[in-house]
Amino acid sequence: MQTIEAATYPVHFHQKGYKALRKLVTDKKYSSIFILVDENTLTHCYPVFLEKLQPTFDVQLIEIPSGEIHKNLETCVAVWNKITALGADRKSLFITLGGGVITDLGGFVASCFKRGIDFVNIPTTLLSMVDASVGGKTGVDLGVLKNQIGLFANPQMVIVDDEYLTTLSPREVTSGMAEIIKYGLTYDMKLFNQVKESKEQQINELIHRSIEIKNEVVLQDPKEKHLRKILNFGHTLGHAIESFYLESASKETLTHGEAIAIGMICESYLSSKLLNFSAAKVAEIKETILSIYPKITLEKEDFSEIMELLKHDKKNVSGNVNFVLLFDFEDYKIDCKVSDALIIESLEYYNR
Template sequence: MEIIQKERGSISNANVGWIELVKQLKINSFSKIFILTDSNTKIDCLPYFLSKVNFKQQPELLEMHSGEQNKNISTCIELWTTLSEKGADRNSLLINLGGGVVTDLGGFIASTFRRGIEFINIPTTLLAMVDASVGGKNGIDLGNLKNQIGIIRNPLLVLIDIEFLKTLPQAELTSGYAEMLKHGLIYSEEYWNELKQFSAANMNEVNQLIWASVKIKNEVVTEDPLEKGRRKTLNYGHTLGHAIESYCLSSEEKKTLLHGEAIAIGMILATYISTILCNFPKQKLEAVTSTFLKHFQKEFFTKKDIESIIDLLKYDKKNSHGEINFVLLENFGKHRVNCHVENQLIYEAFNYYDNY
């Protein structure tokens, strides 16, 4: 059981986290407490959450529809309106109980309502535990474009309890696993090799690996909270991955991909590009590719699909002065940021992926 101290609040694991939550509720004397869930976590996760905390005042429940397609300004307007109608003030607290969509949007709601109220993230998916809920990024999508509107502001507390993982389908667990593999790529080959043994059946091992990923991300975002340098490495594979995710979300012909499924493709592509531009070892490229394809089903992209995906790159958040910036690797844990990649090389990367 551990707790990581941060500038605002902390990241807590399991039993320590529940004690810290009760402590925060006691010392802050919030005027009102609101719990944001989606339609899934209301059923699957809310009962367990309420069984762990004895509230002195009855919290108000807010509910949004589940799914990335609802991480938008319309949902925000509905929730801002509900908060106002229910008498939320600047001393209120919003507890975000859910996956990455809930923690991203809930943090944005809290950071903008009445110019900012306190919020706590309780991630219920593997993806949210190791990525979305940690680091203070809060935001929403602009149409099908990922995370175009947002703010960086840390929650009062992040509480991680792997008991919530028991409610997840296998696809959601695998989606989160992609972000853990990313941590291995950008941090150390040793951690990458540990992750290859990941099995949701061994919850004790899962807990240890999740906590290792949380520590890696916390180290990176603490060093570079505003994403001026090292924090950009957390976007490894995301430049193309987000474009693939957005394209599949908007295309009637493509299957909608979970975030981790799209990012897994993006990381294979980025690692191939890294072998060309940064001399990432080719034998390690083969190992990376085979590991991802062992867990993630291969998708197929036509030349027209790739053209559309490349066109979406202009909306990537790391872009500057009209240039599309990639994060690439020289080796495990050895990165380059702000790399420029020609479109022809992107086509070559897709060809490598399609023909592997």
């Protein structure tokens, strides 16, 4: 697959990426190399990484616990202490091998350590391949509030290898499809139609096109001042729902994709009410998403807590919750204000 050139770094695919990484290490003569994993990627992905890279240099493993619940500053401090004890300096390289938690947190750790050391992202989940590892966003959660602490920082490169997807559960693979659907609805309907066709042999094509889209958007708007906001479709309500289920002791945690899928249904409904987006297309989106993701019931007694979490969304300005809504497929409006009553109505629409 053809390399995608981002602003300051390449996104390589398959063996070309490992070759480029070996050359990077040789050319830059790093003083030490660290690789961040969790217990899952250590077991299932690290052996694949070693076999494909065949390193001629020493790599020091840094392991953190898996899961969104550990995507916080406490984990960052533990990693900073660990690499400091192992002698990391400004000429060290930090490699992330994992899903969105690993690439988000690892990029943040590297970007802050000694005011910034080089890092490389190797995403191992579909979600991180098509979204989290590309675009220069790094960061961690503040309590259950998603991505409240972070900064923009670009890696030296990203290596995308779909062999890592074979190590995932079907649920984790499905989680990543939500971001692909988002790209399709807001930017390229061909992607949405391909998802509906659900041909497994298209996965590499879906990944490559999704990264192309994100890169095209980020190149035009790297700091999310305007166009890049379209990548938040489904995420305003989706993040609030994800956070609610993350902190609830009585409910099973949702994957990021499952929460964003709900958010896209709700925000499609809001689009029909505020921007005259076709009701038939809203129904098409809902039907497609519910053919992929399990239907859950959003309890009415939980609506107030979800609404409270919305107030802390990082995209808010002057206390206003900002949505990306659709006039039509591939036609959107950013910074839409929506009443609380209509937001609740959209949650009820999902439940119906």
